[in-house]
Amino acid sequence: MAPAKIVIIGGGFAGVECARYLERCLRPEEAFIQLVSPDAGLLYLPLLPQVASGTLNPRSVSVPLRRLLRRTEVVPGMAVGVEPGTRRVVVRRTRTSGRETALEYDQLVLAPGSITRIMDVPGLQEHGFGMKTLAEAMYLRDHVLRQLDIAAVRGGLDEDQERLNFVTIGAGYAGTETAAVLNKVCRAAAGRFFPEVESGMVRWHLVTRGDRIMPELGDKLGAEAKRILAERGIELITGASAAEVTANGVKLTNGRFIPSRTVLWTAGVAPSPLAAHLGAETDKGRIIAQADLSVPGLPGVWAMGDAAAVPDTAEGDGQVCAPTAQHAMRQGRHLGKNLVATLRGETPAPYRHPDLGMVVDLGGRDALARPLGVGLRGVPAQFVARGYHLMALRTIVARARVAFDWAVHGLAGDDFLRIGYADHKVHTIGGFEQSGCYLPADEVPRVVKELGDPE
Ligand SMILES: Cc1cc2nc3c(=O)[nH]c(=O)nc-3n(C[C@H](O)[C@H](O)[C@H](O)COP(=O)(O)OP(=O)(O)OC[C@H]3O[C@@H](n4cnc5c(N)ncnc54)[C@H](O)[C@@H]3O)c2cc1C
CATH class of the missing domain: 3.50.50.100 (FAD/NAD(P)-binding domain)
Structure with missing residues (x-):
């Protein structure tokens, strides 16, 4: 049987932990793993204020993905569109060329972190x-x-x-x-x-x-x-x-x-435009996920980390997990386990992690x-x-x-x-975060068609 195609969107704490777990637990014949990230490193965000203060050098807080991942294919660029019908992800390789490419998935992991909400405040x-x-x-x-x-x-x-x-x-x-x-x-x-x-x-x-x-x-x-x-x-x-x-x-x-x-x-965080492409529900800017990190109504689609509103089963009371590095890393590993279980025909387990x-x-x-x-x-x-x-x-x-x-x-x-x-340099928040790069939802099918079969 052909290996399952797993595409992970986002090379932050959640995405990288997930890929590392899959590398350890799945054989190459079982899964082909791709991770889409605009950055070459895993940025350790909690230390970012110390870069701004000059305590740490910028290079020290970004760990190269190629050091962390051995056989995951790192696809440089931003995922700018998803089409659940054909199970394709559109990736824009660079900001300037606008060149796009399509990836095909059996399992899609959404871990793009949070998107800053900027539209509500003029200026x-x-x-x-x-x-x-x-x-x-x-x-x-x-x-x-x-x-x-x-x-x-x-x-x-x-x-x-x-x-x-x-x-x-x-x-x-x-x-x-x-x-x-x-x-x-x-x-x-x-x-x-x-x-x-x-x-x-x-x-x-x-x-x-x-x-x-x-x-x-x-x-x-x-x-x-x-x-x-x-x-x-x-x-x-x-x-x-x-x-x-x-x-x-x-x-x-x-x-x-x-x-x-x-x-x-x-x-303030805004929902990832990819949520609209999938038709996924959001809560305060986060994609609603179930306790096992799957996205309801979308077989083969999972969400975690800051991007997802995951029920906090340790706290109960209808609360969702806080957007912290602690949850993102643990959800990454947990989703790795659930993907392995799913590929082997077992039942995925709910995520539970008491706050440390x-x-x-x-x-x-x-x-x-x-x-x-x-x-x-x-x-x-x-x-x-x-x-x-x-x-x-x-x-x-x-x-x-x-x-x-x-x-x-x-x-x-x-x-x-x-x-x-x-x-x-003229800066804008949206420019740094590339939040304007996404395709409008109704254009995704056309672009996917134009791109033809994935490379
Ligand atoms: C300044 C700062 C300080 C913080 N301090 C703390 C702290 O002290 N303790 C704590 O627990 N938490 C802290 N946090 C929060 C913590 O960093 C986040 O909860 C954590 O990073 C979430 O991990 P993640 O993997 O979900 O997302 P991220 O770490 O944000 O990673 C998401 C990745 O996805 C990439 N991406 C985004 N969109 C796309 C796309 N369309 N296609 C491909 N890739 C994409 C991004 O470039 C990024 O690499 C802090 C956050 C910030 C910003």
């Missing part, structure tokens, strides 16, 4: 910053340091306050950690390199719709996180979001306008951790956080790179060096 696409890709982290760091550079030379004008106000919308890990570490960088840079910029002029604002930050931390550690941010001079604005972003600032939904050239958006806690690095010695429900702060939390990240990085080389960067940064501190991205 966000043009003027906002995102924090989902390595390029964005580097770009944001450059842009922030550039504001200090310019303000240091000009001095004292209104425009400078615009440059020295920074706003982060969304107080999950991405927003909170990034605001915390970049605020620290700005204050240190102002003190050491730009004495003309008084550190009191640097103002970071963290805006959230609710009244809590990083709700996964629980009430006690959440309150501790708020205390640390307040001590660092970060203003927390609750019960609000962005209503409009312009080149000179952000209007909040509570009517307040904050003059700023840096509005970082980490709030979380770690948050706010820069310096300020960290918070809740391993197995035990609340830690300060140096012990930092120790647990760094140990966890080192374990979760999948190769010895990646662990060595990250540990080395931490050591060098600990000894030598930041050099506040700008690479020069912000001087040359």
Whole structure:
């Protein structure tokens, strides 16, 4: 019998763990595995704020897919269309050439992570910053340091306050950690390199719709996180979001306008356009999956990680699994097991994983951790956080790179060096995430037909 064709969309935590499990448990005669990814590496997203803060080098947080995967065929590009009728996936190889190719599947795994919702807020696409890709982290760091550079030379004008106000919308890990570490960088840079910029002029604002930050931390550690941010001079604005972003600032939904050239958006996810191609139901931007990670009504289609709303069977009460790296990795392995079971005619099992806690690095010695429900702060939390990240990085080389960067940064501190991205490149959140690359749902059948049989 011909090997089953398994196509995995997304080379993040969930997709890569799934492929690695399948490689280990299925013989080449049983399955041909393809993984579609626009990136050459598995990006370790939880360490992205540390790239923005200059603590880690960008290369250290991306583990090459070719080191992680042995016989999975890595297909470079974005999956821009799916046609369930013919079981084809359309992949656009590069952004510029627009060249498309078709892959055929027996089993399709959707693990494209989350897509930032940008359409609802006027001006966000043009003027906002995102924090989902390595390029964005580097770009944001450059842009922030550039504001200090310019303000240091000009001095004292209104425009400078615009440059020295920074706003982060969304107080999950991405927003909170990034605001915390970049605020620290700005204050240190102002003190050491730009004495003309008084550190009191640097103002970071963290805006959230609710009244809590990083709700996964629980009430006690959440309150501790708020205390640390307040001590660092970060203003927390609750019960609000962005209503409009312009080149000179952000209007909040509570009517307040904050003059700023840096509005970082980490709030809100939109459903993957691939969900519409499949006709799959979504919940708050995530594809609804069953407990065994299959997508209801679509035989041979599975979804997991941030892209999927998977019932949290350990919590019950109709809750869905939180969008965390912990769930994404475990769901990847679990789906690997379920695919093996399905190919061997067995019944797939429901996913169940009790939360093991979380770690948050706010820069310096300020960290918070809740391993197995035990609340830690300060140096012990930092120790647990760094140990966890080192374990979760999948190769010895990646662990060595990250540990080395931490050591060098600990000894030598930041050099506040700008690479020069912000001087040359026009950014948009959608451009970095390639969210505009998808085919309209009604065009997929035509493109699939034109492409003919898969290569
Ligand atoms: C800045 C930041 C900090 C975070 N900190 C933490 C933390 O401290 N702890 C924690 O548990 N979680 C944290 N998270 C969340 C965590 O990183 C995610 O839950 C996790 O990455 C989800 O894994 P995933 O595999 O579902 O998606 P991802 O890791 O996002 O991977 C998805 C992959 O799919 C690719 N892709 C997207 N669309 C397509 C397409 N159409 N075709 C092909 N490929 C595609 C993407 O390029 C990406 O490589 C953080 C997230 C961010 C952004």
